[in-house]
Amino acid sequence: MNALSFVSKRLAPAINRLVPVKTAIGKGPCIGFLVCLLLAIAQAPEAKAAAPTFTVGWSVYAGWNPYYYMARSGILKRWADKYGIVIKVQRFDYAASLDAFVGKNIDACTMTNMEALDMPAAAGIDSTALIVGDYSNGNDAVLARNNLTLAQLPGKRIMLVQKTVSEYLLERAMDINGLSGQISQLRLMNTSDSDLVGAFLGNQGNQVTVTWKPLVSQILAQGGSVKPIFDSSKIPGEILDLLVVRTDVLQRPDGSGQRFAKAITGAWYETVAQLAGGPGADQAINGSAAASGDSVASYKEQLRTTYLFSTPKMAVDFAESPTIKQKMDLVRQFCFRHQLLGQNISSVDDVAIRYPDSTVQGNSQRVRLRFDSSFMKLAQQGKL
Amino acid sequence: MSTMPVIGQLTDIQARPRRIWTQSISWVLFLVGIFIYTQFSVVRHKENPEDRVVPSGVQLWNGIKASVLEPAEEDDALDAGATTVQRVTHSMVWKDSVSSSRRFFMAIVLLIPAILIGLHMAVFPYVEALLLRFVLFLDKIVALSLLPILFIAFGIDEWSKIMLMVIGVGPTLMLDTYNIAKSVPREQVVKAFTLKSSNLDVAYRVILKQILPQVINSVRLNLKPLALFLFAGEMIVSSDGLAYRIGIMRRHMGMDIIIPYILWVAVLLFGVDALLRFVNRRLHPWF
Numbered sequence: 288m289n290a291l292s293f294v295s296k297r298l299a300p301a302i303n304r305l306v307p308v309k310t311a312i313g314k315g316p317c318i319g320f321l322v323c324l325l326l327a328i329a330q331a332p333e334a335k336a337a338a339p340t341f342t343v344g345w346s347v348y349a350g351w352n353p354y355y356y357m358a359r360s361g362i363l364k365r366w367a368d369k370y371g372i373v374i375k376v377q378r379f380d381y382a383a384s385l386d387a388f389v390g391k392n393i394d395a396c397t398m399t400n401m402e403a404l405d406m407p408a409a410a411g412i413d414s415t416a417l418i419v420g421d422y423s424n425g426n427d428a429v430l431a432r433n434n435l436t437l438a439q440l441p442g443k444r445i446m447l448v449q450k451t452v453s454e455y456l457l458e459r460a461m462d463i464n465g466l467s468g469q470i471s472q473l474r475l476m477n478t479s480d481s482d483l484v485g486a487f488l489g490n491q492g493n494q495v496t497v498t499w500k501p502l503v504s505q506i507l508a509q510g511g512s513v514k515p516i517f518d519s520s521k522i523p524g525e526i527l528d529l530l531v532v533r534t535d536v537l538q539r540p541d542g543s544g545q546r547f548a549k550a551i552t553g554a555w556y557e558t559v560a561q562l563a564g565g566p567g568a569d570q571a572i573n574g575s576a577a578a579s580g581d582s583v584a585s586y587k588e589q590l591r592t593t594y595l596f597s598t599p600k601m602a603v604d605f606a607e608s609p610t611i612k613q614k615m616d617l618v619r620q621f622c623f624r625h626q627l628l629g630q631n632i633s634s635v636d637d638v639a640i641r642y643p644d645s646t647v648q649g650n651s652q653r654v655r656l657r658f659d660s661s662f663m664k665l666a667q668q669g670k671l
Numbered sequence: 672m673s674t675m676p677v678i679g680q681l682t683d684i685q686a687r688p689r690r691i692w693t694q695s696i697s698w699v700l701f702l703v704g705i706f707i708y709t710q711f712s713v714v715r716h717k718e719n720p721e722d723r724v725v726p727s728g729v730q731l732w733n734g735i736k737a738s739v740l741e742p743a744e745e746d747d748a749l750d751a752g753a754t755t756v757q758r759v760t761h762s763m764v765w766k767d768s769v770s771s772s773r774r775f776f777m778a779i780v781l782l783i784p785a786i787l788i789g790l791h792m793a794v795f796p797y798v799e800a801l802l803l804r805f806v807l808f809l810d811k812i813v814a815l816s817l818l819p820i821l822f823i824a825f826g827i828d829e830w831s832k833i834m835l836m837v838i839g840v841g842p843t844l845m846l847d848t849y850n851i852a853k854s855v856p857r858e859q860v861v862k863a864f865t866l867k868s869s870n871l872d873v874a875y876r877v878i879l880k881q882i883l884p885q886v887i888n889s890v891r892l893n894l895k896p897l898a899l900f901l902f903a904g905e906m907i908v909s910s911d912g913l914a915y916r917i918g919i920m921r922r923h924m925g926m927d928i929i930i931p932y933i934l935w936v937a938v939l940l941f942g943v944d945a946l947l948r949f950v951n952r953r954l955h956p957w958f
Contacts, residue, residue, distance in 0.1 A: 405923045411721025450922040478908040489823035627923045
């Protein structure tokens with residue numbers, strides 16, 4: 288008791304000073320206030336800015352690095368100014384860029400055809416592939432030690448990032464070589480791409496890996512007996528690298544989405560023309576290599592195994608060909624087999640794809656991914 | 672006096688709330704959380720009925736059913752007449768829980784020597800001289816950054832993941848045990864020796880005996896770092912486990928599976944914690 292009264296005497300002035308705090312907390316229905324505050328925060332992202340500003344997300348990859356150069360060199364700004372809009376370019380990790388796109392935090396994003404299908408499209412976000420930029424023509428590879436062949440893979444541990452183009456490539460390799468019956472016997476080890484090189488090379492017991500460049504180059508440079516036994520040049524046009532924009536952005540009633548599409552397409556083909564050996568090629572290659580911190584030599588080596596659609600005509604021809612439908616069918620069947628289209632999708636046709644000639648692969652009521660060649664065509668005709 | 676607490680009472684240190692009030696107030700934030708989630712989900716589904724980022728109740732329920740009752744993707748399909756037990760033991764949540772738990776408990780078993788090392792450091796001056804500085808140093812190493820070395824030393828199978836947990840949590844546990852043991856009054860040690868105790872008697876029967884409840888509490892506090900290291904390991908390289916599945920599902924926004932998984936992990940950790948608390952109370956009712 289003595290101690291307590293001592294404390295209260297000593298603390299009396301301090302407690303008096305705290306009284307206003309007490310009234311502030313005590314009187315207000317503070318929990319209700321908290322709820323309102325949280326709701327306000329939750330609702331805030333829905334408010335849209337009126338200024339026609341567009342954000343493009345990209346991630347490090349030979350075929351996407353040019354977006355960085357395009358923004359840095361001022362090419363993009365020139366095109367954006369021409370159409371009276373603002374375009375921001377932002378770099379992400381690949382998975383994070385897809386999350387941001389699906390979360391509608393960015394308007395357009397670079398991704399492969401497979402992720403375009405199993406991330407935004409399968410999540411119900413109607414997406415449009417605006418630019419068909421390139422396809423992997425050897426960038427993705429199955430690597431093995433000790434002269435293993437594909438037929439010897441069942442039972443061996445295979446390190447790869449599961450549910451990505453790596454797994455797709457592996458299954459296609461087995462398929463093409465008549466080994467599709469043995470796909471279920473493959474022992475897959477999901478390995479983060481950030482640790483794959485070290486983990487694979489660190490132990491001679493790891494015999495097989497499937498990955499992409501520049502990781503492929505790093506492994507081949509350091510692992511003496513490692514050889515590629517299959518690569519994406521044997522499945523040309525199946526691993527496409529796209530620029531995808533949300534369809535609702537493209538169709539904004541004020542027409543700013545169309546202006547954005549025109550500006551970015553125009554800027555892209557100006558950039559690619561430089562990259563493919565036009566005037567300013569060195570600058571474009573240096574700038575794109577800098578985007579990922581690669582050396583110029585390494586970036587050039589990656590470009591060699593990337594089939595760049597360097598003119599709008601090449602891209603339009605591919606996007607309007609019957610080939611793309613066959614390739615996309617392989618990809619969508621893969622996605623469906625692996626439940627990448629969602630747990631409750633009962634048919635592969637429930638995530639339908641629409642092509643430039645208006646044909647639809649799947650249920651025409653449920654078109655989620657559209658290939659649109661019209662902007663590339665405008666570029667081809669020089670009408671941008 | 673009414674049963675409703677007066678507003679002024681809410682800020683009164685000396686308030687004696689009725690049990691029914693304390694019970695119901697403790698659920699308020701859960702309800703708020705569920706309410707906000709639902710609100711968020713409804714808004715997003717109004718805009719996009721197939722939204723997978725904030726799944727609706729139905730989607731979550733389907734996700735739970737798929738993860739508990741359907742065979743894991745890598746498992747063979749079950750025949751139609753399979754019993755519920757068979758379905759559950761072939762489900763992904765079961766297989767993942769089993770393999771993650773095995774790693775978890777292996778790590779906990781390997782942490783027992785860490786406790787003993789901490790005890791010996793506190794009790795035997797020469798052990799302290801040998802180990803204390805090194806353990807202090809080791810404790811400051813960010814275990815995750817050692818992962819590439821662990822892969823080389825222990826392969827990419829079970830051991831690298833278990834060792835990541837042990838290396839991550841071991842030094843902390845050693846130091847904590849050391850500190851707790853050091854706080855045992857010196858007089859007790861002297862007294863024990865005057866009663867003809869041997870060195871080991873003092874270490875194990877005087878000091879360990881009375882610090883054990885605190886050490887178990889320290890293990891309880893370290894359950895979450897343990898889980899964190901386990902998850903980090905499983906996300907980086909594995910072919911099964913709870914974090915493996917979460918990592919895979921993230922690849923295609925399978926939030927309908929991920930959210931039930933996160934809650935399930937919380938329940939499992941809570942269970943381990945409750946078990947240790949129970950053991951502690953049983954073994955050391957005096958604590």
